[in-house]
Each structure stands twice: as C-alpha cells, then as structure tokens.
Amino acid sequence: MLRRLIDTRMGLFLAVLFVVTVAVPVGNLVMAGQPVPSYVVALLGKYMTYALLAVALDLVWGYCGILSLGHGAFFALGGYAMGMHLMREIGTRGVYGDPVLPDFMVFLNWEELPWFWLGFDSFWFAMAMVMLVPGALAFVFGWFAFRSRVTGVYLSIITQAMTYALMLAFFRNEMGFGGNNGLTDFKDILGYDLQADQTRAGLFVAAAIALAAGLLVARYITTSKLGKVLVAVRDAESRTRFLGYRVEGFKLFVFVVSAMMAGIAGAIYTPLVGIINPGEFSPANSIEIVIWVALGGRGTLVGAAIGAIIVALSRTLLTSWFPELWLFVLGGMFILVTLVLPHGVLGAVEQGLRKFRRRRPLVEN
Amino acid sequence: MTSQLYLSGVSKSFDGFKAINNLSLVIDKGELRAVIGPNGAGKTTMMDIITGKTKPDGGEVFWNEKVDLTRLDEADTARLGVGRKFQKPTVIETLSVADNIELALKADRGVLANLLARKTPAQSAEIDRLLELVRLTDERARPAADLSHGQKQWLEIGMLLAQDPELLLVDEPAAGMTDAETMRTADLLRDIAGERSVIVVEHDMHFVQALNCKVTVLHQGHVLAEGSLAHVSADPQVVEVYLGR
Ligand SMILES: Nc1ncnc2c1ncn2[C@@H]1O[C@H](COP(=O)(O)OP(=O)(O)O)[C@@H](O)[C@H]1O
Ligand SMILES: [Mg+2]
Secondary structure (H helix, E strand, O other): OHHHHOOHHHHHHHHHHHHHHHHHHHHHHHOOOOOOOHHHHHHHHHHHHHHHHHHHHHHHHHHHOOOOOOHHHHHHHHHHHHHHHHHHHHHHHOOOOOOOOOHHHHHOOOOOOOHHHOOOOOHHHHHHHHHHHHHHHHHHHHHHHHHOOOOHHHHHHHHHHHHHHHHHHHHOHHHOOOHHHOEEOOOEEOOEEOOOHHHHHHHHHHHHHHHHHHHHHHHHHHHOHHHHHHHHHHHOHHHHHHOOOOHHHHHHHHHHHHHHHHHHHHHHHHHHHOEEOHHHHOHHHHHHHHHHHHHHOOOOOHHHHHHHHHHHHHHHHHHHHOHHHHHHHHHHHHHHHHHHOOOHHHHHHHHHHHHHHHHHHHHHO | OOEEEEEEEEEEEEOOEEEEEEEEEEEEOOOEEEEEOOOOOOHHHHHHHHOOOOOOOEEEEEEOOOEEHHHOOHHHHHHHOEEEEOOOOOOOOOOEHHHHHHHHOOOOOOHHHHHHOOOOHHHHHHHHHHHHHOOOHHHOOOEHHHOOHHHHHHHHHHHHHHOOOOEEEEEOOOOOOOHHHHHHHHHHHHHHEOOEEEEEEOOOHHHHHHHOOEEEEEEOOEEEEEEOHHHHHHOHHHHHHHHOO
16 A cells, blocks of 8 residues: 555655654754744745645646636635634633634624634634535535536636635625634634744644645545546546546545645644735635646646745745746746646656666666 | 337437437347448437437437436446447547556446455456457557557457447447458457447448448438348438448
8 A cells, every 4th residue: 555655756755855844843943043943934834735735736637637726715714714713712812802702803893703603612623624614615616517517617717716706705894704804813722822933843744744644645546546537537528427437426526625635734824824814715826826736747746746835935035035026937937837847847857867767878888 | 029229209409400300220139230321410429319428309219128318328328338439539548558448347436436446356357358359468558648549449449348338339440440450340349249239330331241230321310221231232312322422
C-alpha cells in the first residue's frame, strides 16, 4: 500500500516537507537568536494551506476534468466555520464583554445568537462543520450540475457564479457573519493564545500534516481503480457511460472530497492569518488557484502544491519590492506556463532530469 | 424463440428532419445482423436509441421482450448487457492499453466498489486473454494514444468483449483496417455471434459478404429491404439508392 501511495515524486516532496516542518519550529522556538522569525512561521503555514487547496483543485480538475472556478468558496466556508468557533472562544474578552454574542452582533443590536451559530462553541462541532458545510454545498451543487450533464466552460461559469453569489451574501451584515469586516480579533484556540509563538508553530505543523494527509488521500484515490475511472471521465466521458459507469456519481464523489479538503485548508488558514472576510469568496481568488495548479503541473498533485507555494512566495517577495507589478507578473507566469510549460514546472523539471539521465551513459561510454 | 431486441414504429426527428422514420426491426438471440445504408441513413442514430443516448419521439424498443429501453440511459443499457463500439474509435487515450481493458471488464460499477477494488487473479488472466485475442499483448503498458488507428479499433473490440455483453452494437469496425485485418474482424464477429447477438453497421461490401448473415438496408431512417446479401442486392430500390452509386 505504501509503495502504491509514495512514488519518487511524492517521497521527495514529503521528505522535504518533513524537514521543513521540523526545522521551522526549531528555528523559531528552540534556537538562540530566533533564526526563523515568527512572521515567517505564519507565512509558511499560510503557504501550506494554499498548497492543500491546490491539491484539492488538482484532484477534480487534473484527474476528472472538472475545471472548478469556485474552489475559493469551499476554502472560505471552512475558514468561516473555524472563525465562528474562534469568535465564540473570545467570550467576555470582546470589546462589549458579552459572554455569548460576538462583538459585531452586539453592535447590530442583536438579542440572541442566530440558530446557525449554535454549537460552534464546541471545537469538535466546528471541526465537523469545517468539512460538512463545504461538502454539503459541493454535494447539492454537484448533484444538480452533474446530473444535468453541465460540463466544460458552462460548469466553470456556474462555479464562478456560485462563489460570487456567496461573496455578495457574506458581505451583508444581516447574514450574521460579520459583514465586510468578516470575523477577526480572535484570542485563542483550544485555550492556547493565538499570539504566542508556540501556538503559531503548532498551527504551522497542523498545516503541514494536513497537506501531507491531503496529498496521501488524493493519491489513494487517484491510484485506485476509481482513479482510472476519473481519468476516463476526463478524457472520454461519453465512452465511460457506455462502459456502464454512472459518471455523475464519480464526479460527485471527487467534488465533495475535494471541497472538504479545501474546507480544511481554510480552517487552518483562518487562525494563522487571524481574520476571515468575504474577500476570500472573490472570483479572482478562485481563478488564481487554477493558475497555481497549471503552473505547478496539472494532474500530478505534488506539482499543484509546488505551484501554490511558488506563486505565494513570489507574491510575498514582489508585493514588498514592486507592489504595482504583482498582477502583471502573475498574468505573465500563467501565459508563460500555458505556452512554454504545458506540464507545468514539475513536468519540465522531470523531463529535464529524464533527458539528463539518458544522456549520461553516452558520455561515460 | 424470444427476441433479443425489438424495435417497432420508432421515430426520431432533429429540428423537423426525420433521422429515424417508423423503423421496425427484430433481432433474435444469438443472431448476427449487418445493417447497411448510405451516409445519413440513420444507422448511428438507431444505435443511439438502442443504448439510451437518444430518446425516440415515438415507438417501442424492447430488450428480451420485457425491458423498455427508451426509459434507460447509457449506463443502464451497458449494465443490462449492451456493448457498443463507436464509429470513430474511442478509447481512453491517456490510460494504458491494459487499463482500458480493465475498466471495461464486467465488475461492480459503483463508486465505493471502485475505490476499494483490487484486481483479482481471474481478472488479470482475463485481461491477458483479451489482449492476446486482439493482438495487443506487446502494447499492454503503452498509453492507448500511441496505438495506430487499426489497433485502436482492436482495443475497442477488446473492451467490448471485456464487458461480456449480450448484444454488441458495432459501428463501422473495418474503417482504417487493412484487408487482412478486415477479414479477421469478420471472422471474430462470426465467432462471437451465437453466444451473443451482434449488430454490425458497415459500408464495406466485402466485409458484409464475409459476415455471411442477414442484411438490413436502411434508407432515410426506414427499412428498405431485408434478407440475404444476394436478395437485397437484387432489390431494384436498393440498387437505386445505395448499391448503384
Ligand atoms: N444530434 C443530432 N442533431 C441533429 N441531427 C442529427 C443528430 N444526430 C444525427 N443527425 C442527423 O440524422 C441523420 C442520420 O445520421 P446518422 O444516424 O449519423 O447516419 P449514419 O450513421 O447512417 O450515417 C443525419 O442526417 C444526421 O445529420
Ligand atoms: Mg454513422
């Protein structure tokens, strides 16, 4: 089983991930002079959640051909579910000191907690919602879309419309999710102070573990016989139906799994950055995820994760050096990859290595 | 003797154009039947209707005299035992040749069953046997995209057999094959018939002759003539619309 899941590509990536996951907290918490500053820990943790989100998209797009332009919505819903728990954790420490109501509700003169906020005081309930809410949305959406055989560009457009509609809804104060400010001012998680270095390092490790787990789950799915069916759906959907496979069921399955994975990524993202707001639902966010996957290498899982990290890192560096250039660079990267690297960065690197290996014996002889 | 397939008064229009017009056809169990007719006669549309891809505007389509095929979709009919080979060979290009056969093998088609499925020794043996039969053993590990047009035709025939269907619908199998391959295909289809029912659509007259079976001539979505090849060839109407050209 392990052999099936961990090929060279996956093995190398997990090894590097493991080293980073150990080294970063050690450099931040243990070593004298703190060679790894605290903001870097949070930043790297955030990259990992993006990488997990990219893996989630690659699962549906790379393997099943479902080009979702709304995956940011599942990420944001997971983030909000976690945010709701963190809001309730604040308790009387809010500005208004209300033991039950979050500050923004007191500000809006709400008398009691809306029903959909009930239960979020429990961490485990919130964790369940982190997966169930995105999963349920994906299920309902996919049920209708896949059954009516909406595919290709049309499907992409309605996923984009879905995230846009959610963004508009979450911007409204009456929705009960903090309006355009979103949810913020969190104090602690499971009793640990969110400003403490230890907590931040813990969240970083959680993000790394979630990424590794997400990769392995995705790999389990794609290397199973079901994975072959997904590829068949991607390459020849009609043929697959004539083989007796109920295509909509298979699409629904990966779409829901992928949405849950995106939800988990969002849930770790929220405490790491300290805020979740409706901007996370913006259509542009979802489109950017597609760029990550394409840039890293669609249909490789590991490539998707690498793509997310490359883009996020470039953004961090560029927006501090040349903030006005960032969008052009992002667009440029995408065009470059589509034109020059059809299999993404990972594909190009692996192809280069293969050539190198093939040439070497000739030199030796 | 019960019929495998029974079509009666079937019609289908596309934007007012009658692609299938009051078509009636009965295929016996184990029968081999050739369907010929000029381009646009409605041969492919007929297969679309039998497999549930296209819903007819009217008429009856019955499987084994009891199952109404017009209520089913492609996956249903496939599970029921209808296997289809397309006019344009369609295999799953990025999967290996052996994986193409594996996906076609008769097995549980459920989502969870496929997630947990493990290839049994019996399945591996069956894959080997089919690859041998369609002469693709040496290509088993290559992506199907690498195959020649003729090899893809064979792979698709292999997939069809892997499904273990009761009825095979074979749309222009000889296209892109050499003469020798065409004759081998005819032999294979004759072998298959008897145990299974087979409907073959074909243009190539040598091929139809080699099949040596009852022939149905389709024209403008309607049966023009039916009988032995010699019989329909002698029909003046058939000569006029088809053979005479
Ligand atoms: N989905 C469709 N929409 C519109 N017209 C169609 C469709 N499918 C088939 N037709 C028309 O129906 C007629 C019969 O087509 P077809 O069954 O493919 O013929 P054949 O296979 O005998 O060459 C043709 O004129 C074709 O253009
Ligand atoms: Mg045709």
